[in-house]
Amino acid sequence: MNRNDFEILNNNLIYLDNGATTLKPKVVVNSINNYLTKYSANAHRGDYDISFKVDTLYEGARDTVKEFLNASRREEIVFTSGATASINMIVDGYFKNTLKKGDEVLITKVEHASNVLPWFRLSKELGIVVKYIELDSNNEVTIDNLKKSITPNTKVISLAHITNTLGDIRPIKEITKLAHENNILVVVDGAQSVPHIKIDVKDLDIDFLAFSAHKMLATTGLGILYGKYDLLNNLKPTFLGGGMNESFDDVDKVFLKELPTRLEAGTQSIEAVLSLDAAIKYINSIGIDNITKHEQDLKEYAINKLKSIPHIKLYNKNTTSGIILFNVEGIFSQDVAYYLNKYNICIRAGNHCAKLLKDVINTNQTCRASLYLYNTHEEIDKLVELLSDKERILKEMI
Amino acid sequence: MDEETRREIIMSNYMQPVGKKDTPKDTSNYKMVNSKNDSCIDNLDIYVDIKDGVIKDIFFNGEACAISTSSTSIMINELIGKTTKEAINYINNFESMINEKEYNKEILGESLAYEEIYKQGNRKHCAHLPYIGLKKVIEEYEETNN
Ligand SMILES: Cc1ncc(COP(=O)(O)O)c(C=O)c1O
Numbered sequence: 001m002n003r004n005d006f007e008i009l010n011n012n013l014i015y016l017d018n019g020a021t022t023l024k025p026k027v028v029v030n031s032i033n034n035y036l037t038k039y040s041a042n043a044h045r046g047d048y049d050i051s052f053k054v055d056t057l058y059e060g061a062r063d064t065v066k067e068f069l070n071a072s073r074r075e076e077i078v079f080t081s082g083a084t085a086s087i088n089m090i091v092d093g094y095f096k097n098t099l100k101k102g103d104e105v106l107i108t109k110v111e112h113a114s115n116v117l118p119w120f121r122l123s124k125e126l127g128i129v130v131k132y133i134e135l136d137s138n139n140e141v142t143i144d145n146l147k148k149s150i151t152p153n154t155k156v157i158s159l160a161h162i163t164n165t166l167g168d169i170r171p172i173k174e175i176t177k178l179a180h181e182n183n184i185l186v187v188v189d190g191a192q193s194v195p196h197i198k199i200d201v202k203d204l205d206i207d208f209l210a211f212s213a214h215k216m217l218a219t220t221g222l223g224i225l226y227g228k229y230d231l232l233n234n235l236k237p238t239f240l241g242g243g244m245n246e247s248f249d250d251v252d253k254v255f256l257k258e259l260p261t262r263l264e265a266g267t268q269s270i271e272a273v274l275s276l277d278a279a280i281k282y283i284n285s286i287g288i289d290n291i292t293k294h295e296q297d298l299k300e301y302a303i304n305k306l307k308s309i310p311h312i313k314l315y316n317k318n319t320t321s322g323i324i325l326f327n328v329e330g331i332f333s334q335d336v337a338y339y340l341n342k343y344n345i346c347i348r349a350g351n352h353c354a355k356l357l358k359d360v361i362n363t364n365q366t367c368r369a370s371l372y373l374y375n376t377h378e379e380i381d382k383l384v385e386l387l388s389d390k391e392r393i394l395k396e397m398i
Numbered sequence: 399m400d401e402e403t404r405r406e407i408i409m410s411n412y413m414q415p416v417g418k419k420d421t422p423k424d425t426s427n428y429k430m431v432n433s434k435n436d437s438c439i440d441n442l443d444i445y446v447d448i449k450d451g452v453i454k455d456i457f458f459n460g461e462a463c464a465i466s467t468s469s470t471s472i473m474i475n476e477l478i479g480k481t482t483k484e485a486i487n488y489i490n491n492f493e494s495m496i497n498e499k500e501y502n503k504e505i506l507g508e509s510l511a512y513e514e515i516y517k518q519g520n521r522k523h524c525a526h527l528p529y530i531g532l533k534k535v536i537e538e539y540e541e542t543n544n
Contacts (some may be wrong), residue, residue, distance in 0.1 A: 012452065332462065332464065332467075335463045335464045350441065394409070397464060398409065
């Protein structure tokens with residue numbers, strides 16, 4: 001789809017590392033370029049034309065995100081520096097002040113480090129207990145298993161919507177329903193879902209959501225923190241400084257602004273915010289459902305071919321998102337990645353920041369090919385062709 | 399060294415690495431060092447036995463790519479029996495080679511298989527990996543024994 005919009009693809013690059021970050025279409029590049037060359041002023045500051053323009057565009061981007069997520073209010077959208085920053089702010093700014101010793105948070109062993117380590121630290125600091133929801137035989141979260149994990153002490157469920165390794169899509173709507181019936185809040189790590197599937201925070205009834213702009217065609221340095229207004233309003237800012245305070249005279253006389261500005265201390269990455277505006281409009285012009293379907297088709301196509309190659313071990317045949325996790329038997333994942341790189345194919349090797357996953361799939365390193373709208377059947381054919389000949393891999397990997 | 403020879407050396411050391419084995423029960427004579435780097439996922443435990451200034455034995459285990467596994471194997475093959483001084487000289491030459499500086503070809507033996515590894519960006523770190531660990535062990539030994 002839309003390959004001409006991605007200049008980087010002119011060089012026959014086969015980019016299959018979209019879980020790490022995505023390529024940028026021309027409209028995104030232009031949005032940054034325009035900011036840097038035509039109106040590179042700060043937002044919320046000077047009383048002059050280009051600053052007013054930047055301010056308008058910056059706040060316009062917030063509206064674009066709000067519509068994209070179907071949030072109730074624009075104040076529920078906070079710009080951060082990334083999904084990682086968003087999750088850390090949620091944990092340290094909200095849960096650190098509301099949880100107490102013995103309270104339980106439920107995660108899984110498939111979570112990304114950014115949805116594990118902040119909870120681990122809170123466990124050390126407050127004595128909360130981090131528990132893992134048991135996974136089914138497909139390594140997925142089921143409502144039955146979730147029910148079994150919930151105790152009277154469970155206060156938070158914090159899960160990736162789509163995991164960045166197995167690519168399984170968690171039943172968030174059922175999860176939030178069950179959680180809310182038990183007075184449990186749900187934090188959703190949307191880093192791998194918001195770029196790929198329709199997210200309606202109202203319909204899914206999500207309490208907090210975190211994701212990164214760079215994984216959805218925009219540039220790096222920007223994340224989004226969504227929270228239901230009343231929760232977000234009780235989230236203590238991690239950073240204090242310019243832009244977010246109303247006035248201050250003394251230690252006892254510090255007055256902070258309202259949401260969302262209160263949570264955006266200092267100068268944000270303005271060009272990144274404008275690039276996200278362009279990226280979301282671009283995604284909307286294609287239709288997020290069309291992107292989802294395209295990835296599903298490609299994934300199915302790839303799995304059908306790969307599963308007939310005897311030396312390929314697939315770890316997530318059954319999941320429908322565009323992530324393919326595999327190993328070539330007897331060959332170290334990084335050697336496979338180096339081999340494919342010789343043919344201009346980018347995949348990722350390693351543990352993908354999910355270091356607890358080894359307990360689940362019994363290996364701590366895998367190859368990951370992750371898809372997006374611009375990938376094609378021909379690219380999959382090339383990948384399959386290169387992986388089908390093990391002798392060739394052994395010969396060419398060094 | 400021509401490309402075919404380099405390939406053969408690397409592959410045979412990768413397929414049948416010298417000194418790769420599970421950790422035995424008694425490692426009291428050995429110093430263990432973990433070698434890994436930020437740019438890749440290789441992760442090696444290297445065990446070194448130095449006595450009277452001579453490297454008596456080295457073995458290793460862990461997970462690593464073809465380049466770092468073969469490089470470790472070659473390192474072990476080349477350096478067992480050498481004095482710590484000779485080993486340091488070897489490592490310095492190896493490091494010069496992968497960093498495109500002047501070095502003494504005569505002493506590097508099979509490690510010359512990596513003479514062009516600098517062309518492959520990240521992979522030079524893989525080839526270098528075992529030497530980071532070994533150097534640390536030798537330097538610690540020298541400090542406590544001098
Ligand atoms: C599931 C998941 N959560 C969180 C993150 C963190 O995103 P970022 O590095 O952009 O903060 C990632 C990125 O790899 C991810 O895949």
